[in-house]
Amino acid sequence: MDQNTKDQVVIFDTTLRDAEQTPGCSLTTREKLEIAHQLARLNVDVIEAGFPVSSNEDFEAVKRIANEVEGPRICGLARAVRLDIERAGEALAGAPKTRLHTFIGSSPQHRAMMRKSPEEVLKMAVDAVELARAQCENVEFSPMDAVRTEPDYLYEMVEATIATGATTINIPDTVGYAVPDQFGQLIADIISHVGNVDDAIISVHCHDDLGMAVSNSLTALKRGARQAECTINGLGERAGNASLEEIVMAVLTRGDYFGIACDVNPKEIINTSRLVSRLMNVSVPPNKAIVGANAFAHSSGIHQDGVLKSRDNFEIMAPQDVGLEQTQIVLTARSGRHALRHRLEELGYELSPEDIEKAYERFIVVADKKKEVFDEDLIAIVSDELTDIPEKYHLEYMHTVSGTGMVPSATIRLTIDGNSEVQESAWGDGPVDAAYKAVKTAAGTEARVEQYAIQAITSGAEALGEVTVRLSEGGRAATGRAVSTDVIEASVKAYIDGLNRLEIQAGIQRQRAEAV
Ligand code: KIV
């Protein structure tokens, strides 16, 4: 949509122009095309594809995007000088849906920088729009640094450029100086002071130097602006531009307040954000509204319980609305049983209340040691904790000592057959060897370790370690397995698990012998 109707806002994306000017964010023509096609899927109304006079690559990119990308209107930027305007006109020539955007600094600061009087700048603006109209039917004019421009002079410039044929007048807060009330008032004042304002769409273009770009843009829309210029992930010069995803989701989520609509397909927001982040090489902060990794993640027990009972308890938008699969429940030490059961069910584990209780106890132990408990941790916990092996030997207590220049030793206490407790100490070649000797003596077994393997099964320094031990005794063999964030504990538990499995085999052999 490109017409000024009461309830529609034109979404003008300038990721490929304003954001691409950011050092380190430059894109190849192929990458620009890829983003432009994605912006078309996102269904933005206008794509500002580049600044054709700035380089041959930019010229080529604007030309190709204007000819190859279907849907949005494609815009090229030009300073208010003949060379720029003609080059932009050339890049856009022959393409089906184009816009030429020309600008000049209107504030006292910018006029002084150009050493031009107000009258000279006004004339340059009008001449630029006239020339642009000769190249393209759809012309946008920006009085750059409008926010710091004298209001009466600004009204005069807006009126004159509309009279010359500008179809959109963009009011930039080039240096991010505006505050919402003041900026909203400026837009309202332009609308009430400029006689021919209905002949153009009033647009806003806010930078985020004081962190108010989105608030300023939204306030302007509330006060009558009908185009918002913005970028994906809020990228752009210095602190960036107003973020497209935040403006769009505010307009869509708070339609009750803003009373306006836009045609953007929000389900493409995440895809677009990820593509831009990858190609421009700027990662999205986890707490960034709408597209940050934590934007739909709940980690406190109360929030998790609430959101699982009913999403709108703690979410004003559904993650699916912006193209995410689902709400993320981050399992941490603050999570409750409800969240654990929910995630286990998603992983395919339907556990009895007793088993959930057992898994939860184990989960809390792991969660206390790790910042976040991942799916692979849960699978390890469930298979470790809930595989029912009758326990002849149960580890009650263990203490190991090791270090450089000392003899490693271990003290182990086992419960045997659920009643008697046996405690033993031993020394060895390392803490695991010492612990194994102590277990052997306490259990009164001759089981030999045939194989020992340890592997990290989750990532990070506090990862869960899985130990498997192959034991043999009296012609029988069994493999014990255990998981813990403490690899010595995992080693001892794996050994004891192996002993319990050997004991099961011994029991089966005894039953067979008695049956014969
Ligand atoms: O910030 C600005 O003023 C601009 C103009 C070119 C619109 O980017």
Ligand code: ZN
């Ligand atoms: Zn800008």
